[in-house]
Amino acid sequence: MVDLRPTSDVTQELRAAGLRPTRQRLALARLLFDHGNRHETAESLYDRSQEAGIKVSLATIYNTLHQFTAAGLLRQVVVNSTRSYFDTNVEDHHHFYFEDTGEIADIPNDRINSIAPTDLPADMELSRVDIIVRLRGTR
Amino acid sequence: MVDLRPTSDVTQELRAAGLRPTRQRLALARLLFDHGNRHETAESLYDRSQEAGIKVSLATIYNTLHQFTAAGLLRQVVVNSTRSYFDTNVEDHHHFYFEDTGEIADIPNDRINSIAPTDLPADMELSRVDIIVRLRGTR
DNA sequence: ATAGCTGCAAATGCTTTGCAAGGCC
DNA sequence: GGCCTTGCAAAGCATTTGCAGCTAT
Numbered sequence: 001m002v003d004l005r006p007t008s009d010v011t012q013e014l015r016a017a018g019l020r021p022t023r024q025r026l027a028l029a030r031l032l033f034d035h036g037n038r039h040e041t042a043e044s045l046y047d048r049s050q051e052a053g054i055k056v057s058l059a060t061i062y063n064t065l066h067q068f069t070a071a072g073l074l075r076q077v078v079v080n081s082t083r084s085y086f087d088t089n090v091e092d093h094h095h096f097y098f099e100d101t102g103e104i105a106d107i108p109n110d111r112i113n114s115i116a117p118t119d120l121p122a123d124m125e126l127s128r129v130d131i132i133v134r135l136r137g138t139r
Numbered sequence: 140m141v142d143l144r145p146t147s148d149v150t151q152e153l154r155a156a157g158l159r160p161t162r163q164r165l166a167l168a169r170l171l172f173d174h175g176n177r178h179e180t181a182e183s184l185y186d187r188s189q190e191a192g193i194k195v196s197l198a199t200i201y202n203t204l205h206q207f208t209a210a211g212l213l214r215q216v217v218v219n220s221t222r223s224y225f226d227t228n229v230e231d232h233h234h235f236y237f238e239d240t241g242e243i244a245d246i247p248n249d250r251i252n253s254i255a256p257t258d259l260p261a262d263m264e265l266s267r268v269d270i271i272v273r274l275r276g277t278r
Numbered sequence: 279a280t281a282g283c284t285g286c287a288a289a290t291g292c293t294t295t296g297c298a299a300g301g302c303c
Numbered sequence: 304g305g306c307c308t309t310g311c312a313a314a315g316c317a318t319t320t321g322c323a324g325c326t327a328t
Contacts (some may be wrong), residue, residue: 020327022283042318057285062318078271082293082317084220099266127238127273132217134266159302161308181293196310201293221292221318 017071027054028064032074037089039077039104040065045086077104079132094131107133156210166193167203171213176228178216178243179204184225216243218271233270246272 010029011021019025031048032038040048046061056064065086068074077085079097085104087095096105149168153160170187171177179187185200195203204225207213216224218236224243226234235244 020282022327024284055285059286059319060284063284078217078220081217081220081223084317096260098263105260121235121244121274123277124237124274125277127275130269130271130273132269132271134269135260135263136266138262138264159307161302163309194310198294198311199309202308223293 013071013073017067017073019067019071024054024056024060025064025067027052028056028061029068029073032068032088037087037106039085039087041083041085043083078130079104079134095133097132097134099134099136107131152212156206156212158206158210163193163195163199164203164206166191167195167200168207168212171207171227176226176245178224178226180222180224182222217269218243218273234272236271236273238273238275246270 010026010033014021014025014029028045028049031045031052031054032040042058042061042065045065046056046058049056049061065074065084069076069086072090074086074088075090077087077095079085079095080102083102087104087106089106094107096107097103098105149165149172150160153164153168158164167184167188170184170191170193171179181197181200181204184204185195185197188195188200204213204223208215208225211229213225213227214229216226216234218224218234219241222241226243226245228245233246235246236242237244
């Protein structure tokens with residue numbers, strides 16, 4: 001499951017999303033999309049950008065994560081009320097949440113057998129179905 | 140779906156959980172459990188307790204919500220990274236989340252057809268499966 | 279040139295904590 | 304009386320915002 005998009009496409013994707021391809025955004029986009037599926041928090045992305053020698057402020061990390069999410073390049077995963085996670089996999093899928101470590105992993109789609117397209121309340125349309133399988137280590 | 144527990148049982152349940160039945164805890168327990176299933180935030184419970192003329196501080200509301208959760212009287216629902224919701228229904232069930240209003244509702248159990256008992260990663264045991272059906276109003 | 283970004287620091291909002299005073303057993 | 308609870312205010316954290324300076328086009 002490797003990301004096949006050539007690096008230069010990032011520029012185009014940003015433009016298409018109405019976002020100027022600035023140095024920071026390009027650098028962050030590469031950190032996010034050039035290494036397979038990732039589940040990042042603002043903090044973890046900030047740390048990785050520091051290690052990579054990219055000059056970005058934490059405020060810009062937050063802005064960028066939200067802009068990318070609005071543009072459909074990222075998806076926000078809510079598993080924990082103290083931290084926001086952003087998933088580089090925007091396909092329809094679900095998550096394991098490791099309570100002990102706070103880590104997240106995609107659930108291979110074929111492992112979820114069938115979810116009912118349930119009847120919804122009147123005048124409501126489906127935004128998304130999130131399934132979180134919470135796991136803990138065997139003590 | 141009415142709560143059939145006599146009010147006086149609350150005292151026993153608190154004792155059983157190792158919690159002293161103090162005035163605040165008894166009053167909050169009644170607000171929570173005497174009126175059917177509820178989805179409360181710390182703030183909403185605080186507001187309701189003020190209206191009911193109960194003297195409690197917000198800090199105690201937070202403490203109490205967590206103690207009740209640890210005791211299995213409440214269940215925490217994570218739908219939104221900015222607020223914690225507590226559900227008085229601790230049975231196995233799932234939720235609708237109304238994105239427009241921030242409200243939560245239980246999904247009647249028969250509306251979810253079948254969730255696979257998927258293979259789990261090695262050395263991990265299931266803590267819980269959370270399903271959140273996010274809805275928004277038809278514009 | 280100029281509209282859009284970025285960075286910093288301050289502000290925000292929810293939640294937790296420290297500690298003195300109060301209440302249950 | 305002794306230990307658990309409570310309340311208040313202060314602290315903590317993740318996140319957002321205001322604004323001056325910078326940058327892509």
